[in-house]
Each structure stands twice: as structure tokens, then as C-alpha cells.
Amino acid sequence: MTQYILRRLLQLxxxxxxxxxxxxxxxxxxxxxxxxxxxxxxACPQAYIxxxxxxxxxxxxxxxxxxxxxxxxxxxDWGETFNGNSIGxxxxxxxxxxxRLALIAVAIEAIIGISAGILTGLRxxxxxxxxxxxxxxxxxxxxxxxTAIVLQLVLGxxxxxxxxxxxxxxxxxxxxxxxxxxxxxxxAYVARLSRTSIAENRHADYVRTAIAKGQPRSxxxxxxxxxxxxxPVITFLGTDIGALMGGAIVTEGxxxxxxxxxxIFRGIQNREGATVTxxxxxxxxxxxxxxxxxxxxxxxxxxxxxxx
Numbered sequence: 001m002t003q004y005i006l007r008r009l010l011q012l013x014x015x016x017x018x019x020x021x022x023x024x025x026x027x028x029x030x031x032x033x034x035x036x037x038x039x040x041x042x043a044c045p046q047a048y049i050x051x052x053x054x055x056x057x058x059x060x061x062x063x064x065x066x067x068x069x070x071x072x073x074x075x076x077d078w079g080e081t082f083n084g085n086s087i088g089x090x091x092x093x094x095x096x097x098x099x100r101l102a103l104i105a106v107a108i109e110a111i112i113g114i115s116a117g118i119l120t121g122l123r124x125x126x127x128x129x130x131x132x133x134x135x136x137x138x139x140x141x142x143x144x145x146x147t148a149i150v151l152q153l154v155l156g157x158x159x160x161x162x163x164x165x166x167x168x169x170x171x172x173x174x175x176x177x178x179x180x181x182x183x184x185x186x187x188a189y190v191a192r193l194s195r196t197s198i199a200e201n202r203h204a205d206y207v208r209t210a211i212a213k214g215q216p217r218s219x220x221x222x223x224x225x226x227x228x229x230x231x232p233v234i235t236f237l238g239t240d241i242g243a244l245m246g247g248a249i250v251t252e253g254x255x256x257x258x259x260x261x262x263x264i265f266r267g268i269q270n271r272e273g274a275t276v277t278x279x280x281x282x283x284x285x286x287x288x289x290x291x292x293x294x295x296x297x298x299x300x301x302x303x304x305x306x307x308x
Contacts, residue, residue, distance in 0.1 A: 008295065012288045023280045024066045027273045034058070034271055038082055052082065056274070073281070079274040087278045090263060095282070097170045098252070098259035102244040104175050105183030110237055113187045114230070117194020121229075122202065122221070132195070136188035145250040148181035152254055165256035175257075182251045186240050190233055197229040204228075231298060238294035242287040246280075 035044050035052060052058075057065045072079065078088035116136075120129040139147070155177060156164035166174045201207065202225060210220045249261035260279055267275035 005292075005296070008292050012292070016284065016288060019284050020070070020281050021066055023284070024069065024277055025062055027277050027280075028058075028065065029062055034273065035082070069277070073278075078278045081272050081275055082270075087275055090275070091260070091278060091282065094259045094263050097175075097257060098245050098248055098261065100170065100172060101175050101179055101182060101248060101252070101257065101259060102241055104172065104179030105186070105244050106237055106241055108176075108180050109183040109187035109190050109240075110233075113190025114194045114233060116191040117196075117233075118198055118221070118226070120191075121195045121198025124199070129195075132191060136191050139184050139188040142184070144181060144185055144247075145254060147184045148178070148251050148254040151177055151181050168258065170257055170259075178251050178255045178257060181254070182244055182248055186236075186244070190236060193236060194229070194233050197232055198225065201225055201229045234297055235294055238290045238297075239287070241290050242283055245286060246283045 035049055038044055039048065057068050060068070069079070076088070078086070078091060080086055081090075116132050120132045123129060152162075152164055155161045162177050163174065166178065206228075207220060207225055210224045215224075245260055246264070247261075248257075248259060249265050251257070252259045252261040253265070260283075263275060264279050266272070267279065
């Protein structure tokens, strides 16, 4: 197991450099004047342009720029915006909120989606199965921002159960409804994936053997059937964490959440390449670490998998 972890960590190094370099190129190699509109209605003075060009190493080749950026990043310096704001401080403020939102969304889609998948997968065709299939099809057909707006209008404006905007500190209780909106699409996929996996494995030989040995139904389902059927679901949930963090722009905008999504949106809108690069690099690290953790969970869930 130790050798496997070390090998996977070594494999992550070229992946990290490749993805971050591609991101850096896509952000900073976009044609156009990066300082356009930074001085209001008038053109920026040449002295300002020269100063900012030198500050962000824009006269160097893209390779030199990239390695200079990584050198500062590895020392904890995330850089500054064109206005002089620390990107590290901005991420430190916004990142915990988005992490809580993403974890709540994953928890909701895992609990509801897997539960619905188990019930329908074990029962087979019937009213409940048709209801879940219709509900998940409905959720899949709706964009996330529509679900978020509907929940905000119904639960907030009409019924007054929640506040239409999340407060600055964004407690866990306030993030439940935004998390439900954010995870609604993935919840439908988890339910369908769980249903298919359960229905496929419930007639497997190891399940029939466990039943023949007289083991309780709860143990057959919870220990034997679920552990083997949940592996593709765990894979989906693990990769979905990074996707939810990066795709929370609309949900955070609807509920006025000051998170990573807002940073990305404002960075793109204001052409703040340093902000966009810093946030996306952080998301790349999250993707890489979650993929490693998911691979290690396979051996925990399925005893047949060994990393020797």
C-alpha cells in the first residue's frame, strides 16, 4: 500500500505541472490588452502599463512567466490583483464557505441519491421505481440555476422559511438549501447510478451465497451488496467535489454567497488573470487529492482489490 501511495503521488507531479501550465497559458495568453478599462474611461498611462507589465512578468516568454509564478506559489505567495489586493487573503476568506457548500451538496446527493437507488434497485419495477425515475429525469432536465431560483422564491419569498440571501459568515444551516440546489443534478445521477448498480449486483453469486448461509437481510444488503455496488457511486462523488466547488458560480450568485465561484466570476469579468489562475490551481489540487483518496477507498470497500 505504501509503495502504491508513493507511486501515485509521483504520478500526480507531471499531472499537476501539465494542468497548471495549460491553465496559465489559457488565462494569460488570451489576445488583447489586459489593462484595458483599468483606468476608467481614459487610457492607462504608459508608466502604469510598464509598471504592471514588469510586475506580472508579461515581457517574458510564457514558460518563464509560468515558472516564476510557480516559484512564488510554492513559497505561499498567490500574487496580487491589479488593484493590489492579496489573492491569498481573498481565497482564504472565500474558500471555507465554498468548501462547506460543496460538502453539504455532496452529503445531500449521497444520502438522498444512494437511499433512493437502494430502494428502487431492491424493489425493481413498480410505483416507487417509476416515481424515482420521473423525479430524476425532471431534475436532470432542469439547469441548476433554475432549481436555485425556484427554491429561493418558494422557500424564501413565498413561505419565508429561509432568507433569500446568505449572511456573510454563511453558517451550515444557511447553506443547506443552496447545497440542495447545487447538488440536485448530481443527486439525480447518483440515484440512477445506485439503482443500476444495486439491480445488477443483487443477483450476483456472492449475494446468493450470503442468503444461503442464512445471514440477515440487513447484513446481506449493507455489507455484501452495498459495499460492492457503491464503488462507481463513490468514484462519481469524489470527482464531483471539485466540480461542485468550481461550478458553484451560479448558486453562489443566486444566494449571494461570498465564495470561490464569485472570485472566479469577478476575475473573468475584470480580466484578473492572477485571480483566475490562483483559484483554478487550487481546484486542480483538490481534484488530484480527491482522486487519490477515492482510489484508496476502493480497497476498503472491496476486499478483492489490493495495492501490492
